[in-house]
Amino acid sequence: MYINEKLINLSLVLLIFMTIPGLVNAASTTPVDQKDLSVKVHYTSPELVEPAEVGKFDIFEMTFEHPADYGEQNNFFDIDITVEFVSPSGKIREIHGFYYDTIAVDNSLWKVRFAPEESGIWTYSYSFTYIPTGSQTTGNGTFNVIEGSNPGFLRQNPVNPFRFQFENREPFVPIGFNTCISTNNIQQMDGGDRSGVFGGKISTDIFLQSYNQAGFNIFRFSQSNCSPDLVDESLSIYYKDNAMYFDLLMKQLRTNDYRIFFGLFGYLLPNNSDVPPQSELFCFIDYVINRWGAYIDIWELQNERSAYADWIKTVAGYLREWDPYNHLITTSFPQPELNEIEINTPHWYLHENVLDSDKVTSQQAKLWKLQNKPVIVGEHGNSSAESEPGNWMTDSALGMRIRSWTAFFNEISLIFWNNSGSTNANSGLAANIYLGPIERQYVHILQWYSNMVIQNDLRMSEVELFDDELMRAYGLTSEEKVGMYFHHYDNHKNILSEKIATYNFPFSGKGYWISPATGMKLGEVVFASGINSLTIPDFVVDIAFLGVADSLLDTFNTDPIAIAWILNLQADGDLDNDGIRDYGPTYLPFGISPLFLIYFTGISTDLDGGSLEYLWDFGDGSRNATRKITAHRYSTGNYFTNLTVTDNESRKASFSFIVRVSDSSDAEGDGTLTLSGLQDITVREGELVLISPHTNELEDDEETGNMNNSITYTATGIPEGASFGERGETWGSRKNFWWVPSFSQSGSYTVVFTVDDGNGISESKKVEITVLDAIPLN
Secondary structure (H helix, E strand, C coil), rough: CCCCCCCCCCCCEEEEEEEECCCEEECCCCCCCCCCCCCCECCCCCCCCCHHHHHCCEEEEEEEEEECCHHHHHHHHHHEEEEEEECCCCEEEEEEEEEEEEEEECCCEEEEEEECCEEEEEEEEEEEEHHHHHHHEEEEEEEEEEEEEEECCCCECCCCCCCCCCCCCCEEECCCEEECCCCEEEEEEECCCCCCCCEEHHHHEHHHHHHHHCCCCEEEECCCCCCCCCCCCCCCCCCCHHHHHHHHHHHHHHCCCCCCEEEEECCCCCCCCCCCCCHHHHHHHHHHHHHHCCCCCCEEEEEECCCCCCHHHHHHHHHHHHHCCCEEEEECHHHHHHCCCCCCCCEEECCHHHHHHHHHHHHHHHHHHCCCCEEEEEEEECCCCCCCCCCCCCHHHHHHHHHHHHHHHHEEEEEEEECCCCCCCCCCCEEEEECHHHHHHHHHHHHHHHHHHHCCCCECCCCCCCCCCEEEEEEEEEEEEEEEEECCCCCCCEECCCCHHHHEEECCCCEEEEECCCEEEEEEEEECCCEEEEEEEEEEEEEEEEEEEEHCCCCCCCCCECCEEECCCCCCCCCCCCCCCCCCCCCCEEECCEEEEECCCCEEECCCCEEEEEEEECCCCCECCCCCCEEEEEEEEEEEEEEEECCCCCCCCEEEEEEEEECHCCCCCCCCCCCCCCEEEEEECCCCEECCCCCCCCCCCCCCCCCCCEEEEEEEECCCCCEEEECCCCCCCCCEEEEECCCCCCEEEEEEEEEEECCEEEEEEEEEEEEEEEECCC
């Protein structure tokens, strides 16, 4: 580890706070500069009920407080925190700590994070050492790990090398996205080409929840790739506020059931550098492992950077040696021929004829799989001419549906680069993709299907067609499941009727025909073991088949699908009433107040025939439990609208989107203001509170660079130690509320945020912040 030799006064008072605490033995102290080190242990996690228990693979976090101010300097490498964890079976895991933040003058926080892989009683012993003098304090304790719901980290499937499974051997089918991030806790979702009036800003929590409901389950990001840097180009200056935001984002991702695909360097390092890795690089890798190793599933060395094989071997080898969790390793540009690279992660942007979407996907998959390694397309989306918007096109939703289904049947996975704040963004070669309500519904259906058919022994298989001049077919088979996918590549207008497919089933069972567009069941068939000729139900674009062995039918219970088609009665192509036809789909849920939307939910499906109950939450305080057709009138504002479907076995599925409604006099952003991004928060002492208020009016636009200096944000009731507009990224008038409550600040706080347009119109909203005690356990 790189050491900065700057001396500090080691007058320590060491308090240990545990996000997931346990039983604590008396800690030993060693005189240092005539001072004794005292130790306390506290419970700080808001999620846990039993303070002495943690779920297997969940995060055990220790927070150390000590009286020295490290600020923005790198002298925090003068401190080494080492914790030795011993499992119930006697395995030893050595985990190191990292500097977190300074919460007051001469009062800094340090953390250790660990994900235990065994259930039972664990023991630990720690040392907190000032390296220049060797002075240290030590302590030890125990905690209980229970069998929780976390399946563990991602691993390569040992039966099929192109698939993934968790450590508990549960199969996993990745489909994910990238998106730009900043230390504003804001994302872009369900926006349109509305000159800012219908912009797509939304809080990160709601954003992640909505995409996960749709089936997205892996999130790729890194430093220095449309994201903040963690360290400067010399790898010697660390940016702690950016790292704190990454902490918060990873917690939000895990809370919303995402697996994390994390890039260490992004674009930070130069192409094909002939400089061997230096000590600063290894020091940064140590830091990243210590800080986020307990969260990560996949390490990516670089993003779209060429690197010499020796550099990759050295860096990946170091990562493999020191990563206690043995996470999978990849890099971009991909070099799957190297043994150290365990996943092939190409980037793929295109705008093909949708009649060929399955063909080009299948052809690419064959090339990418030549090294017999899993394939995750690390960035996927549309491409377009320089002069044309490319993230949304009239056929891009259909193309991504066909490519996504074909990718699953060809044993590869896609991670889209998501750009959903507007429908007219990103002209040029890599145009990213708009993942709005219709695109998310397509993913929702695919993931519902893939979770039903996936088994660890699932492999590609042949489907024979009597008429292959009109459609192409793809097959998957295991000992108990069969899947088939058919695409009508001749045209997407005429109905294909009475087409025959022949398949050699390894078992007898029952089959279901399913629409990839709606998830509806289109038919059923009983088949025998061996060769069967199946009549395909009528279809126009594509159709899927799920076959289930007789041995599974008695226990074959499926989750429902939550699908709602939207009818926008203002859908005249000019939703902002500016006299110019808007670019984008007219069905999207935004318009001028009052906005009247009709939702059709009757196509929601439960494959095993269960009855369904529907519950709409319109986001404005009203709800509706109507079955098939629901209508709702919205006034001015932004509304997180959610449909939940429950079957007769209490299995649930949800789907959500944002309804955006502007006042008719506010088409230019000079009328009623809507303040968003605010919700009540509960945290423990020592945990970051980040609030990013925003409005969807015509304010500062990070993508276009347009500045509206008349918009201002203010906050009152700011607690001691908190700031508004001083930490994290700001853009023009936008500000962050940033606060790490100290260990004497438990209680309730009310902060009032106000936005003002400079023309006499403003709106205020309050946020209740509840800070829970760091409960002492010793």
